[in-house]
Amino acid sequence: MKALSNVHKVIVAIICLSLAHAGSAQSYLGQTTKQVNLREGPGTDYQVLRSLPQGSQLFVVVDQTENDFYPVVDIGSNVEGYVHRSFVKLIRILEENREGVFTPTGKTSSNLAELEIYNRTELILTLKMDEQTYTFRPHERTTLKVQPRRYSYRASAPGVLPDFGSETIDSGTAYSWEFYIVTR
Numbered sequence: 001m002k003a004l005s006n007v008h009k010v011i012v013a014i015i016c017l018s019l020a021h022a023g024s025a026q027s028y029l030g031q032t033t034k035q036v037n038l039r040e041g042p043g044t045d046y047q048v049l050r051s052l053p054q055g056s057q058l059f060v061v062v063d064q065t066e067n068d069f070y071p072v073v074d075i076g077s078n079v080e081g082y083v084h085r086s087f088v089k090l091i092r093i094l095e096e097n098r099e100g101v102f103t104p105t106g107k108t109s110s111n112l113a114e115l116e117i118y119n120r121t122e123l124i125l126t127l128k129m130d131e132q133t134y135t136f137r138p139h140e141r142t143t144l145k146v147q148p149r150r151y152s153y154r155a156s157a158p159g160v161l162p163d164f165g166s167e168t169i170d171s172g173t174a175y176s177w178e179f180y181i182v183t184r
Contacts, residue, residue, distance in 0.1 A: 027164065028060040028090045030072065038081040042069035049081045050074070058088060059162050061154075078126055078158040097165035101155065102175035113169045115144045120180040123157035127179075136179070148173075155179055 034054045039046040042065070052058075052074055059073040061080075069082040108114045119125040119136040127134045129151045136142060148171035156162035160181055169175065 025062040025064050027094045027096070028063060029092050029094055029161070030058040030060040030070070030088045030090050032056045032058065032083065033087050033089050036083050036087040038072070038074055038079060038083055039069070040081060042066040042071075042082045046082070049079055050077065052083070058083065059094070059156070060088065060090060063090065073154075073156055073162060075161060076159060078124070078156050078160075094161070094164075097163050100165065100167040101153070101163065101177045102167055102169065103177065104170075104173055105176050106174045108172050108174050110145075111148070111171045112145045113148050113171065114174045115146060115169070116174070116176040117142050117144065118176070118178045120178050121157060123160065123181075125179050126154075126156050128154045128156075157181075 032052050032054055036052050036056075037048040038050050038052050040049055041047075057075040058070075059075055061071040061073065063070070065085050066082075068085050070085050070088055071080075072083050072088070073080045102115060105116070117125075117127065117134075117136060118141045119138060122138045124138065125136040125140075127136070129146070134142075134144065146169060148169050150166060150168045152164075152166045154162050154164040157179075
């Protein structure tokens with residue numbers, strides 16, 4: 001077999017790296033590099049939700065861009081939007097919670113799953129399960145009825161680094177979850 005030239009080796013390496021990266025979206029703690037607009041969508045034609053000062057901390061939902069815009073959550077305000085990638089410095093990789101957050105507590109009387117959520121903080125909690133977003137007032141306790149399946153979730157509050165991961169919710173099962181803040 002003929003040896004690969006250096007150019008061919010570089011091309012093969014780039015293709016392998018691209019394929020490896022394509023399936024491995026990653027979340028990051030990021031920071032704005034200058035004052036920027038947090039936009040409703042991935043482009044300058046979308047409404048500006050707020051102006052973020054230089055140094056604002058961001059939860060970069062995924063390191064894959066759309067129209068060169070990252071999907072982000074402004075950690076200070078807990079507002080979700082988009083920032084152009086040229087104004088974001090990726091600080092460190094954030095690992096998803098592989099342990100899950102919902103604790104089974106028993107059975108339900110239907111095929112739906114029931115999630116009892118308790119916001120044990122003084123902050124407004126946002127829970128995003130796939131594309132559905134729920135908001136909870138401080139110290140609110142609520143039960144949600146959801147379809148059984150695997151969900152990607154993200155729990156966030158102003159000034160708090162989000163907790164995120166994925167979890168399977170089983171049919172006819174009741175779960176509980178208390179949102180609280182751990183300081184380090």
